Amino acid sequence: MSRNRVSRRSFLQTSLLAGSAGGAALFGPWQHNRVYAAASDKPIRIGLTHDASGQFANSGQAEKRGTEMAVAEFNEAGGLLGRKIETVWMDTETNPQTGTRVAERMITRENVHFLVGAIQSGTANAISQVAQKYGCIYFNTNSSSPTESGKNCHRVKFVWDGNGENFSKAAARNAINSFGKNWFLIYNDYVWGQNTNAATKAVATEYGATVMEEVPIPVGTRDWSSVLLRIQQANPDVVAAAVGGDDFKVMRQQVRDMKLDRKPAWINNQQDWPDVYGLGTDAAFGVFGTTWYHYLDLPGVADFVKRYKERYPTTRIDVPGNVTYNGYVAMRELLRVVQEVGSTDNIKVIKALEGRVMKAADRMQHHDAVIDADSHQVQQTIYLAQGNPKPRDDSDYFEILSSSDPESIRSAAGKECKLESYADTPNYDQG
Numbered sequence: 001m002s003r004n005r006v007s008r009r010s011f012l013q014t015s016l017l018a019g020s021a022g023g024a025a026l027f028g029p030w031q032h033n034r035v036y037a038a039a040s041d042k043p044i045r046i047g048l049t050h051d052a053s054g055q056f057a058n059s060g061q062a063e064k065r066g067t068e069m070a071v072a073e074f075n076e077a078g079g080l081l082g083r084k085i086e087t088v089w090m091d092t093e094t095n096p097q098t099g100t101r102v103a104e105r106m107i108t109r110e111n112v113h114f115l116v117g118a119i120q121s122g123t124a125n126a127i128s129q130v131a132q133k134y135g136c137i138y139f140n141t142n143s144s145s146p147t148e149s150g151k152n153c154h155r156v157k158f159v160w161d162g163n164g165e166n167f168s169k170a171a172a173r174n175a176i177n178s179f180g181k182n183w184f185l186i187y188n189d190y191v192w193g194q195n196t197n198a199a200t201k202a203v204a205t206e207y208g209a210t211v212m213e214e215v216p217i218p219v220g221t222r223d224w225s226s227v228l229l230r231i232q233q234a235n236p237d238v239v240a241a242a243v244g245g246d247d248f249k250v251m252r253q254q255v256r257d258m259k260l261d262r263k264p265a266w267i268n269n270q271q272d273w274p275d276v277y278g279l280g281t282d283a284a285f286g287v288f289g290t291t292w293y294h295y296l297d298l299p300g301v302a303d304f305v306k307r308y309k310e311r312y313p314t315t316r317i318d319v320p321g322n323v324t325y326n327g328y329v330a331m332r333e334l335l336r337v338v339q340e341v342g343s344t345d346n347i348k349v350i351k352a353l354e355g356r357v358m359k360a361a362d363r364m365q366h367h368d369a370v371i372d373a374d375s376h377q378v379q380q381t382i383y384l385a386q387g388n389p390k391p392r393d394d395s396d397y398f399e400i401l402s403s404s405d406p407e408s409i410r411s412a413a414g415k416e417c418k419l420e421s422y423a424d425t426p427n428y429d430q431g
Contacts, residue, residue, distance in 0.1 A: 041083060043086040046088070047112035048090070048117050062273065065327070066327025081338065081339065100127070114137045116141060117139075117142075119323075128157040135426030139331070155419045158376045164199045169411075180238060192244065194216075221251075225254065231260065240266075261285040266286025278316065293322070353376075356371045
């Protein structure tokens with residue numbers, strides 16, 4: 001297999017000639033995609049695929065702050081492999097089609113070494129397909145559909161959030177024992193909501209729940225009255241909601257207006273911090289999952305919050321939440337691994353990531369985490385929380401109820417994962 005070095009100029013000239021002569025696309029899924037630096041001070045470029053518009057705009061910008069914070073701290077400590085790290089950001093608009101275009105441009109025109117980001121699972125899946133085509137390592141920082149590390153897994157993709165099945169397993173048994181067996185399910189009608197709802201249903205029925213109804217909710221729903229009336233009439237013990245982003249904000253307010261926030265009990269599969277912050281300490285209702293909280297009594301948490309506040313003194317979300325946390329620890333681990341292997345070669349970095357154990361104290365969680373070698377999902381601590389009845393300040397929305405170790409809530413979705421072989425993954429190193 002050839003590893004001949006080519007300059008960027010000759011690479012582009014050859015590609016342009018081939019395109020004009022034969023009508024072929026300028027860029028394609030070659031086995032080798034290399035652009036070599038002319039000098040050792042060439043920056044290492046990371047493509048950030050964070051939303052700034054669409055349903056998950058707030059979360060996209062929250063994770064962007066986390067990834068950029070990790071990059072800034074590395075640069076302040078001397079960079080990576082003795083080189084400066086640069087970021088290139090493009091808005092993926094909570095849209096899979098846009099995600100595809102952004103990933104193509106990042107790789108073929110911006111010459112990024114790695115891709116990091118995405119909230120919506122459909123967008124993450126689209127980005128990962130492009131990344132696999134070229135061999136570019138992609139860190140999916142915050143998408144939580146079980147399919148991301150299941151049937152839509154890829155050798156180049158690593159999934160950093162807990163998935164819907166992890167959260168369902170952490171919450172379901174407790175909810176059945178505490179509130180009752182009659183469940184009403186509602187979910188956003190796209191890949192994350194559909195697959196999270198399926199996981200919730202499977203887990204709940206395994207533990208003895210009876211599902212009364214399942215209602216898909218179109219993305220962008222602003223009038224919830226018909227759905228909430230159905231819930232009121234059905235009178236379930238538990239409503240399990242897989243609803244996110246702006247839809248969840250609207251739903252929450254209308255649930256409270258109809259005085260349904262205390263009974264029935266609500267299980268909100270995962271509560272992302274940007275979806276609740278700014279609405280007041282009584283905005284969180286029901287029981288929900290998260291991967292991190294800024295008042296966890298653990299080493300490093302207070303210092304991380306302090307550094308965030310110093311770096312982002314004027315942002316609307318003035319304390320970091322789970323989304324920012326996921327962006328930060330994912331980016332930090334990628335940079336650490338590149339430093340350890342001494343290379344940006346994709347196969348070397350992938351092999352170093354697979355099976356990697358990350359200590360609880362370093363990750364500011366209660367249990368060690370591991371990157372599953374067979375699915376590339378980070379198996380990590382999942383916390384159950386509820387609205388805090390005794391907040392210590394205006395940012396203390398959550399009361400952490402429990403933590404689950406990774407093995408006890410491990411998702412079965414990884415059994416559907418069929419990672420491409422190393423030989424079938426294009427070698428990718430931007431030099």
